[in-house]
Amino acid sequence: MTEAAAHADDHDHAHDEHGGEHHGDHPKWLQHHWDTPAQQFDAAKIGMWAFLGQELLFFSGLFVAYAIYRTWFGEAFAAGSHQLDRTMGAANTCVLLFSSLTAALSVRASQLGKKSETTIWILLTIACAFIFLIVKYFEYHAKFDHGLLPGSFFGTPRDMLSFSPLPPDPKVAEHLQELPDHTHVFFSLYFVMTGLHAIHVIIGIGVWVWILKRNLRGDFSKRYFTPVDITALYWHLVDLVWIYLFPLLYLIDYVPHGGHH
Amino acid sequence: MAAITTDQHGHGHGSGEPDVDYIRKSKGLMSWLITLDHKRIGVMYLISVMVFFVFAGVMALLVRAELFTPGRTLMDPDTYNRVFTLHGVVMVFFFIIPAVPAALGNFVLPIMLGAKDVAFPRLNLLSYYIYVLGGCFGIFSMINGAVDTGWTFYTPYSTTTNGAVVWMVMAAFIAGFSSILTGVNFIVTIHKLRAPGLTWSRLPLFLWGIYATSILQVLATPVLAITLLLLMLERTMDIGIFDPHKGGDPVLFQHFFWFYSHPAVYIMILPGMAIVNEIIATFTHRKIMGYRAVFISSLALALFSFLVWAHHMFTSGMSEYANMVFSALTFLVAIPSGVKVFNWTGTLYKASIWVASPMLYGLAFLFQFCIGGLTGLFLATLATDIHLHDTYFVVAHFHYVMVGSTVFAFFGGLHYWWPKMTGKLYDEKTAKICFWLIFVGYNTVFLPQFVLGSRGMPRRYYDYLPQFQFLHQVSTVGSWILAIGGFWMLFMFVQSLRNGKKSPWNPWNSAGYEWGSPTPPPLENFNKQPVFTRGPYDYHLATDAELGEEQVK
Numbered sequence: 001m002t003e004a005a006a007h008a009d010d011h012d013h014a015h016d017e018h019g020g021e022h023h024g025d026h027p028k029w030l031q032h033h034w035d036t037p038a039q040q041f042d043a044a045k046i047g048m049w050a051f052l053g054q055e056l057l058f059f060s061g062l063f064v065a066y067a068i069y070r071t072w073f074g075e076a077f078a079a080g081s082h083q084l085d086r087t088m089g090a091a092n093t094c095v096l097l098f099s100s101l102t103a104a105l106s107v108r109a110s111q112l113g114k115k116s117e118t119t120i121w122i123l124l125t126i127a128c129a130f131i132f133l134i135v136k137y138f139e140y141h142a143k144f145d146h147g148l149l150p151g152s153f154f155g156t157p158r159d160m161l162s163f164s165p166l167p168p169d170p171k172v173a174e175h176l177q178e179l180p181d182h183t184h185v186f187f188s189l190y191f192v193m194t195g196l197h198a199i200h201v202i203i204g205i206g207v208w209v210w211i212l213k214r215n216l217r218g219d220f221s222k223r224y225f226t227p228v229d230i231t232a233l234y235w236h237l238v239d240l241v242w243i244y245l246f247p248l249l250y251l252i253d254y255v256p257h258g259g260h261h
Numbered sequence: 262m263a264a265i266t267t268d269q270h271g272h273g274h275g276s277g278e279p280d281v282d283y284i285r286k287s288k289g290l291m292s293w294l295i296t297l298d299h300k301r302i303g304v305m306y307l308i309s310v311m312v313f314f315v316f317a318g319v320m321a322l323l324v325r326a327e328l329f330t331p332g333r334t335l336m337d338p339d340t341y342n343r344v345f346t347l348h349g350v351v352m353v354f355f356f357i358i359p360a361v362p363a364a365l366g367n368f369v370l371p372i373m374l375g376a377k378d379v380a381f382p383r384l385n386l387l388s389y390y391i392y393v394l395g396g397c398f399g400i401f402s403m404i405n406g407a408v409d410t411g412w413t414f415y416t417p418y419s420t421t422t423n424g425a426v427v428w429m430v431m432a433a434f435i436a437g438f439s440s441i442l443t444g445v446n447f448i449v450t451i452h453k454l455r456a457p458g459l460t461w462s463r464l465p466l467f468l469w470g471i472y473a474t475s476i477l478q479v480l481a482t483p484v485l486a487i488t489l490l491l492l493m494l495e496r497t498m499d500i501g502i503f504d505p506h507k508g509g510d511p512v513l514f515q516h517f518f519w520f521y522s523h524p525a526v527y528i529m530i531l532p533g534m535a536i537v538n539e540i541i542a543t544f545t546h547r548k549i550m551g552y553r554a555v556f557i558s559s560l561a562l563a564l565f566s567f568l569v570w571a572h573h574m575f576t577s578g579m580s581e582y583a584n585m586v587f588s589a590l591t592f593l594v595a596i597p598s599g600v601k602v603f604n605w606t607g608t609l610y611k612a613s614i615w616v617a618s619p620m621l622y623g624l625a626f627l628f629q630f631c632i633g634g635l636t637g638l639f640l641a642t643l644a645t646d647i648h649l650h651d652t653y654f655v656v657a658h659f660h661y662v663m664v665g666s667t668v669f670a671f672f673g674g675l676h677y678w679w680p681k682m683t684g685k686l687y688d689e690k691t692a693k694i695c696f697w698l699i700f701v702g703y704n705t706v707f708l709p710q711f712v713l714g715s716r717g718m719p720r721r722y723y724d725y726l727p728q729f730q731f732l733h734q735v736s737t738v739g740s741w742i743l744a745i746g747g748f749w750m751l752f753m754f755v756q757s758l759r760n761g762k763k764s765p766w767n768p769w770n771s772a773g774y775e776w777g778s779p780t781p782p783p784l785e786n787f788n789k790q791p792v793f794t795r796g797p798y799d800y801h802l803a804t805d806a807e808l809g810e811e812q813v814k
Contacts, residue, residue, distance in 0.1 A: 032785070033377035033454070043380045043453040050445045054483040061487035061517055065502060073508065151501035182508040188500040192491070 029224045041226050048230040052237050055200075059241055062193050066248060069189065073182040078254030080179070080186030083148055085139055089250040092135050093242065099128030100239040103232040110225040115215060118228065122212045125235065129205045136198055143187070146172055150191050154184030190249055197245060200238045207231050282684060282781040297382035298784060302389050303368030304682065307675075309393065310364050311751070313355040318747065320348035325706070325740040328733045331725050338723040342409035343424075345721060349412030350429060354436045355396055357667055358525065361532030362478070363392070363443050365674050366471050368682055370447060372775040372782060373465050375456025375791040380449040388442035395436030402428035411721060413522070416503040416514040420495050427493050434489045437482045440528075444478030447471055458793035465774060465797040466542075466549060469556035470535020473563040477524045477531070481567070485521035488514065512577050519570035527566040530662055531559055533626065533670030534601060540623035540673050541605055543771040545612035548798035551604045558597035565594050572641055576650045584643055591641035598634050602627065617769065618692035622673030625700050626666055633661030636711065651721075654714025657707045665703060672699070672750070679754065680768045684781040685761030691753045698746025705739025767809030773797050777807065 026032070034040040070077045106121030140160060143149065147157035155176050157166040211231050214220065220228060283300045293301055324345050327335045336344065371379055379385050402408060402425040410419040410426060419426050451464070451472050464472075492514070494500045501507030503514045542549050549555055571579060571587040579587075605627055614620065636658040639645045649655060680686055709732040714720075718729050725733065766780040774797050778787050795802040 031382070033371075033380075033382070039453055043449045046452055047381060047384075047445050047449045050448050050479050051441075054441050054445070054479045057480055058483035058487050061484050061491070064517075065491075065513065068510070068513065069508070150498060151504070151507055152499040184501065185508045188502055192494060192500065192502075196490075 044226045044230050048233050055237055066189050069185050075254050076180045076182040077186045080183045081252045084250050086250050088135050088139050089246055092132050093246045095128050095131050096239045096242050099125045100236050103235045107229050107232045110220045110228045113222040118215050126208050129201050148187050150188035197241055204235055204238050283784050286784050299367050299371050299379045302385050303364055306364040310356050310360045313351050317348050317351035320344050322740055325737040329737045341723045343407040346408050346411050353412050354433045357529045360671050362474055369775050372778050372786050374454050376454035377785040379446050381446050384442055384446055388439040392439035395432045398428055398432035416511045427496050430489045430493055437486050440478045441482045444475035447475040456791050463796045466538035466555055467535040469559050470531045473559040474528050474531045477528050477563050481521045481524035488517035515574050519573045523570040524566040527562055529667050533667035536670040536674040537623050537626050540619050541608050542798045543769050544615045544620035546800045547608055547612055550607035554600050555604050558600040561597040575646050588641055588643050619673045619677035621696045622669050626669045629661050629665030633665055652714035653710040653718045656720045657710035660707050680764035681780050684764055685757045686764045687753055687757035695746045695750040702739050702743030702746055706736050709735045770808040772800050772803040
């Protein structure tokens with residue numbers, strides 16, 4: 001890994017410091033309980049990976065629920081999936097993948113100590129996150145207008161912002177009639193899964209803004225770029241979850257087992 | 262020079278200026294509330310968990326008092342449901358899960374590692390305040406109608422009953438994140454902050470236990486979080502995931518819930534076992550027999566705990582095949598548990614045992630853990646479980662593990678590390694009297710419940726048949742004895758703070774690493790970086806000076 005190279009000089013004096021009294025060479029970003037920058041960096045990385053482990057398990061419950069209900073209501077899931085806008089979903093997938101690239105490039109730039117380049121990559125990442133949310137907003141809006149809502153709200157079109165019922169539209173009503181039973185289960189999971197993912201995107205924007213601020217303040221250097229690095233790790237996870245959500249929600253078809261349908 | 266390089270011998274007691282302990286280092290309430298010092302955070306956790314413990318304990322006393330006679334004794338049935346739910350929720354999420362790792366672990370873990378603090382001190386403080394926020398939600402739910410679902414929040418009851426279910430579920434959800442962050446912090450601390458010489462094979466068994474616990478906290482708690490989130494959405498937005506009318510499945514909730522809550526049992530018991538290792542080693546002056554087997558069994562318990570969740574659901578209508586698999590897997594848990602008991606017993610065998618108050622709790626742990634563990638086998642067996650499921654037998658079984666084991670170990674740890682934390686000694690004679698009251702009271706509460714349950718008394722019931730009355734009354738009287746012992750113990754600790762004698766630096770003559778730092782420790786735990794050249798239980802290598810043998814026992 002690149003950071004290993006960047007920290008190679010720190011590793012050298014990792015071992016001769018123990019037992020010594022001198023802490024005078026502690027840079028201000030090195031917390032008092034660490035001996036070396038490398039130790040602090042590794043700790044932050046392990047901590048983030050452990051946190052990502054808990055994120056995976058956090059989402060795992062939803063994937064299990066998805067697997068069970070798709071097995072039970074395969075036809076309804078396929079029908080629900082066809083109601084989603086594949087173009088928007090695919091566009092958002094591209095946007096998020098690109099943002100993972102810009103996030104990775106921001107890490108690289110900060111490892112090389114290029115402050116203004118880091119700023120640009122972080123800004124691009126944040127911009128992608130906003131584009132993603134805007135596209136998501138329009139997708140949600142259409143679902144609300146068509147009454148494709150979770151659980152008992154399914155079938156009653158609502159205004160997205162006020163949540164008040166919309167005047168009945170015969171075309172929408174007729175269309176909803178054609179959907180198989182239990183399509184609302186698909187939309188329950190659709191909204192919970194993409195909603196939780198969107199919350200992660202919003203939190204990610206908040207963290208990136210904070211990183212941007214610190215970068216502009218000049219907190220980072222060749223020797224200290226840990227926060228950029230671990231924020232990008234988190235961002236990759238947000239991207240990764242979407243990579244699973246997109247095909248599972250947008251790209252499914254119903255294939256009956258044993259052909260008895 | 263000594264095998265552990267410490268500053269004890271160099272600086273003496275209070276003679277050098279770097280010796281100001283963490284308590285006197287800075288003054289004022291704010292210096293505690295915004296502290297980043299793991300020791301102060303540990304103490305704040307300790308105070309908080311004790312407040313919740315006393316509250317939930319009073320709830321338990323009310324439950325027992327209500328059951329003194331059949332029919333109405335004190336309260337109406339709805340209140341009764343709320344009281345036992347509060348007892349369960351508060352004990353599980355706000356006392357027992359944070360009690361050992363977050364309170365005692367926070368204090369002791371970095372010192373045992375020879376570190377100055379945990380890896381992420383700010384995260385540590387954050388997880389404390391997340392815990393407090395969860396507690397506030399819990400309290401808000403109580404004054405807002407409380408909850409009558411039991412601590413398990415089973416659907417569909419929890420989605421249809423009145424009351425402040427969402428608030429209480431939110432409280433548990435938030436407290437869960439505190440637990441996750443503490444777990445992350447401890448895993449990283451153990452990986453990255455071990456002092457020179459502290460190899461994995463010298464890691465104190467307390468830390469192995471905390472390490473296994475932390476893995477569970479990080480990997481199991483998020484599953485509870487998503488489950489509770491779905492439950493909140495079910496109640497507030499009617500998404501129908503667990504509602505059979507809408508195609509959902511209530512049994513899925515049980516699977517999700519126990520996928521967390523079974524590992525949670527190990528989040529509760531592993532730290533208890535971890536403490537007992539330290540206590541037994543110290544009071545026998547021996548290396549724990551089969552050190553390697555003991556820590557591997559901790560990790561094995563952590564692993565197995567993920568594979569047995571559905572044994573809580575044998576009567577929920579799973580397939581017989583699934584029941585058989587989960588029953589068989591459940592029996593596996595007995596192996597690492599048995600290994601531990603065998604090794605502890607082996608350590609005690611022919612040892613010269615100093616039966617001080619912490620050791621009394623340690624020995625009671627061994628005795629009660631055997632009862633709790635072995636009665637679990639009855640419940641793992643499919644045929645007997647059908648009879649015993651949801652009876653007082655189950656109540657007694659898990660209280661033997663949760664209280665008889667974990668809480669006793671927690672008390673043992675509290676006595677054991679009390680001098681370390683406060684620099685004060687408590688009155689040993691009072692401690693022993695309290696122990697016997699707690700021990701006798703505790704067993705009087707729960708032994709009769711095995712009999713009640715096997716005769717068919719269902720758990721959580723408000724009313725019962727007259728033939729159960731005698732045993733219920735024995736149990737209730739036991740709860741009074743237990744309460745006297747418990748409150749007296751608390752009073753003893755308060756007395757110790759007020760006018761306890763100053764503790765010597767190693768009051769138990771332990772070779773454990775944490776006793777190598779001054780008592781109470783200074784801000785950065787050691788006056789200079791310790792170097793460990795022997796294991797924490799190597800009494801044959803520890804010098805008299807390290808063991809504090811020159812002091813009077």
